[in-house]
Amino acid sequence: MDLVLPRSILEDIRAHARETYPEECCGFLIGREDGTRRVVTQGRRARNVHPEMREVRYTIDPRDVLHVDREFRADIRHLGFYHSHPDHPAQPSAFDLERAWPYYVYAILAIPRGEPSELTGWLLDAEQRAFKEVALTIV
């Protein structure tokens, strides 16, 4: 599976990560499936409502997730989530793995010292209970 992300949406994610640094930002990736590709056409910010340690954890209000799942369920659908890793690499944490759902793609943006750097994409392999990295194309 390939993840296709317009540069403008990447810039929005980077801006969001800057604003919430040193806490994690989080949001939704919305778009369409195109064969083996998932083409993001819209990003939507969410609030990190994790009760503590928001430097290394994020939680999106489950009601917001439900809302987005319901709003985008036709050609344009809820494809996944993004979040930032302040001062940590763009690799999923044990916490990320624990809470990952199948199908959704998880984009992670590293933001060392407040300056956004690498963005990676991940998909849960439910049988292996492990993340597989996906190819990411910025257009």
Ligand SMILES: [Zn+2]
């Ligand atoms: Zn994470």
